[in-house]
Amino acid sequence: MTTEALEAWLSVATATGLVLPPGEMQPDNDGGFRITTTLAVAGLSVGILIVLAHDFPKDAPLVLVQDSQLLGRLPHVFRNAGVVCYSTSEGLLLNRQQPETVLTWAVKETIRTLEEGLGTSQVAEFMRELEVYWRQLGGPEVVNFYNPSSEARTLTSYSAKDNLRWLAGAEQEMPPRHRAGNKLLTTIKEKATYLPLLPGTAFIPPAPNEPFWTIDQLRELVKPTLMAIPSKRRRQLFKSGRDWNGLLVLAVPLVGHKSHVTLLGIAYTSLKGVHPLGERGSAFDLKPVQLLRWERSYLLPRGGGKMSLTPKKVLVIGCGAIGGHLAHELSQTGILYLTLVDGDRLSIENMHRHALGMAGVGEYKAIALRDELQRKYLYAEVTAIAKPIEQALDAGEIQPESFDLVIAATGEATLERYLNERLRAIAGAPPVIYSWLEPYGIGGHALLTRPHQAGCLECLYTSPNPDAPLSNRALFAAPDQQFSLALSGCGSLHTPYASLDASQTATLAARLAVEALTSSQPESPLWSWKGSDRELKAAGFKVGPRYKLTEETLRRDAMRYIAPNCPVCAFDSNTNAATNHE
Amino acid sequence: MANVQTQFDTFHSDKKTGIRLGRFKKEKQLRDKRNVIRRRLKANLPGVFAKYGEPNLVPKFKDQGSYKMNTGIKPLAGGSGYDIDQGVYFETPKDGEGAYSPLTLKKRVEEALNGLTDTIRIRRPCVTVFYKENGVEEAYHVDLAIYSARGSNSDGKDYLAVGRVGDSLSEQEWKVSDPAGLQHELFRRFEDDTHGRQQFRRIMRFMKRWKDVNFSSAGNGAPRGIGLTLNAHYGFTPTYSDWLNRTRDDLGALRKLVDDMLSRFSHQYREKRQEWGRCLIAKLPVEPVSDVYENMTLVQMTSFETKLKDLKAALDAAHEESDPHEACKGLQKVFGSDFPVPAKSDTARKAAAGAASSGLSG
C-alpha cells in the first residue's frame, strides 16, 4: 500500500468519524507503516496503534491499545503488549485487492471487540478463552494423560527422565510406550488432585503481571465445588500426608460444551506437608502449571478421528504396499487396535512404494510397520505377527472372531480365495475386506464381505458360464494377460504399479473399513477406483469390458457382482428347494 | 438355464441371417433413394408451387423413424419390404392466412415427385414412394412425413400433415409431432450406458421381428413398431448374466419386458374409440402424448395379448429348458425361421467316449 493511499484512507476515516483526529502515519523500519490514532469506544477515547507489515494486506493489521490502563482489563486484549485479538486469523479471507477495505474492517472489528469487552459479560468472555489466558501465565509443563471425568479424584504425577512430568489416573491410561516398565519413567511420583469445578463457576483468571492466586483466593473459588462433595469423600481426597509438593488440576467446564473442559494446573508447596484444600493455614506456595493435553479423549477426536472407531480391533493381513498405507490410514482415522500379519521382509526393490520406505528395508514388514505406527500415533496399540497368515491361523495365534474387521491385502488371489472360504466358515467371524490393485495405474478394488450374507470374494471368480477360464471378474484389465516383470531374473517378480496406485487403493479400502465399522454400510459392496489406461495400453495390454463402465455405473452396480451360483456364499444362503414331486 | 445368447446374437447380428438392418448394402440403397428424392423435391417444387400461383417453399429434410433410431430390421419375405422414413419440413403455418390444408401440401409433394417411380401414394401419415426390385412391385419404399415447421407456427411446434385423398377437410389434420423429441426421450436414460442402449436396440428388433412373424401385415391388426418401442421404453431393463463385464442376457431382458407388457394390460376407457375394454396403452412421452395403439380394435387387442402370452410361454420354456437345442426350437416358433437352432452336437462340451462296464445292481 502506498503512502498516498494510506493518507487518503486516514483522511476518509477521520472525515467519516471512523477514527478520531488527530491521526498520524509514518513508515517503520521494516518497510511497513504505523498509524497512531484514537477510537471512540463506548464513550471513551482510546488511543491505538495500527501496525501494517511491509506486505500488507497479506496479513491482517495488528492493532494495539496504547493506554490499556484506561480500559482496565479486557478480554481479547493481551495485557503485556495491548494487542487486540479482534478476529481469529484461521479461516479469514482478506481481500488483497482492496487494502483500504481490510483496514476499515480491522478498525471496526477492534471497536466491536473493545465495546463487547467493556460490556457486562466480561467474566463470560474470559471464561470462553480461559485456556488462552492461563497459558499467558507460564509455568512448568505437565503432560496430561488423564481423561477428564466429572468426579473429583486423586491422580498421580510421574517424573519422567526427559524432565517432563506426566499426569495420569492409572498407568493404563498412558500410551503404550509411556507405561511402567518404560525406560522413560522414574519412580518419583507425586500426588495430584483432580477437581472438576461446578458448572457455572466463573472467574477472571490471574493476570500475567500480577501476583498469582493466594491460597485464600483459590479456596474462595473452589468453595462451592468442595461443598458439593460429601464430607467423607472430601476427607479422603484432601487427607494430610506427606504432601510437601503436589499438583491441583481444576477442570473448568467449557462454556456451551457439555463434555469439554479446560484444565488448569496449580502446583503447590506445602510447608507443613498437608493438602492445601484440606487444612486451613496459609503456609502454601501456589504456582501456575501448564497442562499439555495429551490425553486420549482430547487427542483422538481432535485429529479428525472418529471416537467410535477407537475401540475397534482390526486385523490387517498383508503389509505390502497397500497394507502399509492402509495401516497408516486406519490409525489416522483413530482405530487404535491393529494386528498386522505378514511373513515377509521388505525388499529394497519395494522401498519406493512402501509406506515405510528405507526404514523398513530388510525388516519384517509387520514388525517394522508396528514400530512405525506406534512411533507416529501416541495411542496406537499394534500387534505384529511376522509369519504367513495360514500358519498364524493354524497355530491359533489369531482368533478371527475376536476382531471387528479383517482386511486382506496380500496381492495373492489364491491365498485370499482360500481365506475367504476359511474365514466365512468360522462361527462369529467378522466382516472381511479384500483389497487389491491392478498394474499400470488402471485401478484398484475393495470388496466388503459379511458372513451369512450373499456376496463374497469367490463370487468374483464365479462366471455365469462355467466353461469360462478362471479370472477375477472385477478386474479392469482384460483377462488372461501376464503382467509380472522380472526385473532381475527369477525370484524378483515385480508387478508394475506405483505407490500412488497402492495408496489410492488403500484409501478406498480404508473408507470402506470406516463405513463397515461405523455400521453406515450394511451391505457388501464392491468398490473400485478407475485410473487412466494410457500406460497399460502403451505397454501393449488391453482393458476389459468393466473398465469401459463409468465411475457412476461402477458405484451404482456395487452389489451386482454377487453370483447366484457362487460355490462359497450362495451354497449356504440358498434354501435348497424341497422335493416337490407328486 | 440354457445359454442361448449365442443364438440371439446370431439372430440379431449375423451378416446373412441376422435381422438387424445393418449399415450394409441394403441400407446404402435406401439412403441413395432418399437422396434422389431430396434432390428431386428441391428441383421440382418451385415449378409446382409456381404452377398454382403459390409462393415457393424450400423443404428441409430430417431422417426419422427406426432408420434414425437405429432400431430397423430386415423385412420378412413377402412382407411390406424395406423402408426408410424421411421428414420433410416446410416453413408454412398450419393455420391462419395462406395456410395449406394438410392434403394440399402433400399433393404438391406428390406432384413434384411425379414420374420418379411407378407408385407414389398419399397415405394418411405420409407420402410413400414405392420401388420395384427383381420384379417385386413394392420391394421397398420411402415414407415422406410432411411437416409445417415450428418456425412458422406461433406455438413453436412442428405439425405433421395427416390426411389422404378423399378425406374431407374435417378428416384432415395438422397433428403436433416431435420425432426428435421422442428419440431424445427414448435414449436419454442410456446416455451413459452403451451396453444398455445396445441391448435396448436388440430387444426392440426382436420384438419387431416377433410382430412381423406373428401378425399379418394388413391394417391395424399388428401393434405398430413405434408402439412396441414405447412399451419397451416403459418395460425394458438392461439384463446381464455377468453385470461386472456386461455379459448380455437377451432372453432375460425379453422375459422381463414381456412380463411387464402383460402386466400392463387392463380394463380401461379408450378415448379415441370411446369404448371400455381390456387393452395395452403405448403412450407417447412427447406431444401429442397420445396412445399409439388407439386405433386397434378390442378384438385386435385380444389377439395381441394372446400372442404376447404365447411369446411369454416360449421365452419361459426356453429359460427352463436345459437343452439349448430344444430351447431354440421353441424360440424359433415365436421368432421365425431366422432364429437359429444349434445342432445337438454343437451344444455339448467335448467329452470322452466313455466305456461301459459290466455291473451288478440290486
Add this chain to the structure above:
Amino acid sequence: MNEPEQQDLVFYRSGGGRVKVPAAVLSVMQSYAQHDPVATEAGGVMMGRYIASSNDVVIDVVTEPMPGDRRTRYSFYRDKRRHQAAMDAAWEASGHTCTYLGEWHTHPEERPTPSEIDIKGWNRRLCQDQFDEELFFLIIGTHEPRMWAAKSATTTWEPLKIKK
C-alpha cells in the same frame, strides 16, 4: 407312477445346474418300472451331453436290457459288451458328443434308495474312470425315479432334487 409320461423330468443339483431326462427317454425307462409283483429289475447306461457354457446335463439316450443281462426280482446284472456297442453307436452318430453319463436301473420299491450292491458298484465305477465331470445314477421306483450325482474319484453321493 404319478409323473405324467409326456413331461420331461428335471433334476436340480445343489451347486446350480440341472439334469434333464426328456420325456421320450424317461418313458423308455418307465416301461421297465416294476409295478407287477413279479417284474424283474431292468437297467442300462445313460448317455447324453454336458451342455456347453452351463452346468446342465441332458440325457439323450439310454440302453435297455439286452441279451446277456441277468434280471431277477431284486438284482440286475448288465453285460458289458452289448451295452458298449450301443454306446459306441450313439457316440458315432452324435458326432462324438453323446457321452457316457451314468447308469440306470429299476427297483421294486415306491421311493427307491440305493442298495449296498448299488453303492459298491457306483463307487467302483467312479474309481475306475478318469472323468472330469460328474456321473449320474438313476433308479426307477414304482412311485418315483430318483437320481444321485457324484464326482469321479470321490464317493460322496449327492441326492438330486426334483423341482417343478
